[in-house]
Amino acid sequence: MKLTVLGCWAPYPRPGEACSGYLLQSNTTNLMLEAGNGSFAELTRHIHYTSLSGQIITHFHPDHYADIYCLRHAVEGARREGRINAKISLFIPRDPVEISSKIADYTEAFNINIIDDIPVGEEINGLKLRTASAGDLKLYFIPTMHSLPGYAVLVKSQGKSFFFSGDTGASEMIKKTARDADLFLCEASGLDQDADYLKNFHLTARQAGELAKAANARRLLITHFWPEYEPHELVNQARSGFGGGVEAAVQGNIYTI
Ligand SMILES: [Zn+2]
Numbered sequence: 148m149k150l151t152v153l154g155c156w157a158p159y160p161r162p163g164e165a166c167s168g169y170l171l172q173s174n175t176t177n178l179m180l181e182a183g184n185g186s187f188a189e190l191t192r193h194i195h196y197t198s199l200s201g202q203i204i205t206h207f208h209p210d211h212y213a214d215i216y217c218l219r220h221a222v223e224g225a226r227r228e229g230r231i232n233a234k235i236s237l238f239i240p241r242d243p244v245e246i247s248s249k250i251a252d253y254t255e256a257f258n259i260n261i262i263d264d265i266p267v268g269e270e271i272n273g274l275k276l277r278t279a280s281a282g283d284l285k286l287y288f289i290p291t292m293h294s295l296p297g298y299a300v301l302v303k304s305q306g307k308s309f310f311f312s313g314d315t316g317a318s319e320m321i322k323k324t325a326r327d328a329d330l331f332l333c334e335a336s337g338l339d340q341d342a343d344y345l346k347n348f349h350l351t352a353r354q355a356g357e358l359a360k361a362a363n364a365r366r367l368l369i370t371h372f373w374p375e376y377e378p379h380e381l382v383n384q385a386r387s388g389f390g391g392g393v394e395a396a397v398q399g400n401i402y403t404i
């Protein structure tokens with residue numbers, strides 16, 4: 148698999164950059180994770196949106212889903228003009244219902260999958276998880292600890308595993324599901340000084356490092372940066388938690404898994 152960072156800022160972007168957005172690709176499948184402000188335009192630097200197979204929104208904070216409306220109009224237009232037939236598989240949480248029900252009406256663009264309704268399938272590291280697929284990517288959804296209901300996601304393909312935290316505090320479930328991940332993409336919303344403010348809903352960079360270490364992740368990539376901070380400061384704290392190499396997500400960078 149290959150991960151391209153489309154945006155890494157939260158909850159607002161730096162000039163010319165984007166909020167949360169990632170493109171995960173196998174040889175045959177293009178999956179977009181999150182659709183934060185500005186991420187749709189970034190996607191189109193790398194692939195044509197008509198070649199997208201799926202889109203996952205982990206939760207309904209605007210810095211994770213605002214550009215779903217761009218994708219909706221782009222896909223509806225392409226289908227109307229006969230440039231594509233297929234719809235995009237969209238994975239969204241149910242809550243808040245006033246948001247999900249509105250998006251679920253965009254049936255000209257999307258095949259809607261409400262994550263809460265996906266049946267519990269395979270067992271991973273002792274946990275029964277909601278299991279779906281997008282092309283040849285197997286998806287496993289894990290509830291997060293956040294101020295809105297949401298999900299983290301484990302993706303497996305060709306013997307490799309990728310784990311994305313979404314927005315979350317630390318939990319046993321996340322630690323177990325992320326076990327031995329080849330790449331752990333983890334939110335790092337603040338520095339040590341922010342620990343009280345972020346408590347239970349987000350991770351500091353150090354906590355992201357500690358979580359990845361506890362999960363025995365092979366590689367840690369931190370993201371979801373407060374734009375007033377320099378990512379290298381966050382990397383330094385994440386490194387002391389992880390005890391090894393940590394990278395900060397950089398828009399446009401590609402990471403091979
Ligand atoms: Zn966020």
Ligand SMILES: [Zn+2]
Pocket residue numbers: 206208293314
């Ligand atoms: Zn959030």
